[in-house]
Amino acid sequence: xxxxxxxxxxxxxxxxxxxxxxxxxxxxxxxxxxxxxxxxxxxxxxxxxxxxxxxxxxxxxxxxxxxxxxxxxxxxxxxxxxxxxxxxxxxxxxxxxxxxxxxxxxxxxxxxxxxxxxxxxxxxxxxxxxxxxxxxxxxxxxxxxxxxxxxxxxxxxxxxxxxxxxxxxxxxxxxxxxxxxxxxxxxxxxxxxxxxxxxxxxxxxxxxxxxxxxxxxxxxxxxxxxxxxxxxxxxxxxxxxxxxxxxxxxxxxxxxxxxxxxxxxxxxxxxxxxxxxxxxxxxxxxxxxxxxxxxxxxxxxxxxxxxxxxxxxxxxxxxxxxxxxxxxxxxxxxxxxxxxxxxxxxxxxxxxxxxxxxxxxxxxxxxxxxxxx
Ligand code: SF4
Numbered sequence: 001x002x003x004x005x006x007x008x009x010x011x012x013x014x015x016x017x018x019x020x021x022x023x024x025x026x027x028x029x030x031x032x033x034x035x036x037x038x039x040x041x042x043x044x045x046x047x048x049x050x051x052x053x054x055x056x057x058x059x060x061x062x063x064x065x066x067x068x069x070x071x072x073x074x075x076x077x078x079x080x081x082x083x084x085x086x087x088x089x090x091x092x093x094x095x096x097x098x099x100x101x102x103x104x105x106x107x108x109x110x111x112x113x114x115x116x117x118x119x120x121x122x123x124x125x126x127x128x129x130x131x132x133x134x135x136x137x138x139x140x141x142x143x144x145x146x147x148x149x150x151x152x153x154x155x156x157x158x159x160x161x162x163x164x165x166x167x168x169x170x171x172x173x174x175x176x177x178x179x180x181x182x183x184x185x186x187x188x189x190x191x192x193x194x195x196x197x198x199x200x201x202x203x204x205x206x207x208x209x210x211x212x213x214x215x216x217x218x219x220x221x222x223x224x225x226x227x228x229x230x231x232x233x234x235x236x237x238x239x240x241x242x243x244x245x246x247x248x249x250x251x252x253x254x255x256x257x258x259x260x261x262x263x264x265x266x267x268x269x270x271x272x273x274x275x276x277x278x279x280x281x282x283x284x285x286x287x288x289x290x291x292x293x294x295x296x297x298x299x300x301x302x303x304x305x306x307x308x309x310x311x312x313x314x315x316x317x318x319x320x321x322x323x324x325x326x327x328x329x330x331x332x333x334x335x336x337x338x339x340x341x342x343x344x345x346x347x348x349x350x351x352x353x354x355x356x357x358x359x360x361x362x363x364x365x366x367x368x369x370x371x372x373x
Contacts, residue, residue: 003060005034006132006139009179010186020055028185034062035186038143065136077337080141081349084109084133088126089350090164092137093342094145094156100193101145102158105137107174108165110351113199115219116231117264120164122305124353128170134177137163138187159189162197162217164349166234168204178212191215191255197262202238202246209253216250217260217296218243222270223278231270240282247291258292258329264300265311265319272315276322287327295323295330301338 008016014027026048033045040062042053065082068089072078078094088109095102111118112125138159145155159181161167167174174196181189197217198205205216222228228235238246247259261283265271284290297320300310311319316332323330336342 002058004130004132005030005060005062006135007130007176009131009176010183011179012176016060020052020059022052026052030056031183031185035139035180035183038139038146040064063132063136064140065133067140071340071342073337073340073342075336075339077340077342079337079340079342080137082133082137082140084129086126087350087352090129090133090137091342091349092141092163093337094141095336100157101155102160103138103141103156104160104163105134106163106165106349107134107161107167107170109349110353110355111165112169112355113166113232113234115199115221115233117221117266117300117306117308119301119303119306120349120351122303123349123351125355126352127354128173129165131173131176131180134173135180138181142187154187156187157189158193158195160195160197160217162195164351166199166201167196168198168201168208171204171207175208175212178214182212182214195260199232199234200238200243200246201234202242205246205250209250213250213253213255215256215260216247216254217262218247219264220261220279221264221266223275223282227270231266244283244291247293251292258294261293261295262298263295264298265316266300267309267311267315269308271311271319273318273322276319280323280326280328283328285326290328293328295320295328296333297330298333299335301335 003016005013010031013031014024017027029048033039039045042056045053065084068081068083070078070080076096080092081089082092083089090106090109092106093104107129109127109129110123110125111120113121115121142156146152178194180186181194182191191214195215195217196208197219199219219232221231225235225239228240283293297316299316300308302308302310320330320332
């Protein structure tokens, strides 16, 4: 078994080169070839000594993930399905905008959290992705898109860990992947432009603040524990007050001075005017005591298994206005790529469920969600 160098951040490559008797600057050269230039063939790394190239051929490789399918949306969004073996496939989405290129990356094959409104959650969980499999999504997308554009200019300026999986439940693989994204010898992304999205794994939020603070998005989706227990089952372990306290602690280290709260708008479930008022009270009614935050309202992308419906536009607009009137910056997410099922909550990939989450969720579908007062 040889080492996939995509599994290693710069510190890891330096240690690997050290074992081969090579100096650290060789590790930096190697890292730059792989990530800045997208080169996988050691023979093309012409400023590495031939002896090192031969050594590397015997003990290392740089492996892309096989692309199972690629779909392009009319709006320019591209979705790749990557085969990660064992009958599992994960999805990655590129979203071009005028001033940025965002890549939405998966961290797990499936997800064990089981949110009611999430297509991935309904598929159950198979396994964590490795660091190499997380980084390979960026490596492939960046260099593939540069090649198509016939330019060496950077294409991807932002990464959001919002694809399949709960990234903070795959912490050991996530952190070296984030370090590679941020490293100036690799992708050189700004901490402010790399966002980890979590459903609220409180202890890992604290660790991320210490190990690799990047921008944080928290999937909130409900103003009360009673409703959130139902929509985001992890809430039973880490209820709202604990989650908000963790957000405050995170802000001491975060590269941005606010947390983004994601809120998926579900018709008749969490979109009522009194729930907007509850939310304002939850994050701190007055500006002085408020958790510094922005709200991102996400129009739900319905899928049959969920039994849920998208909130009418008027309800979304009224909800956004109620939050804005309370002084909270609120945006409504534009849906992108929904003609190719690439929009938020639609990523499903292929997952060999090992956890029976999928079965449990199929049973849950028959239980109505009752909005809590
Ligand atoms: S919303 Fe995120 S945490 Fe919840 S089931 Fe989907 S992927 Fe998992």
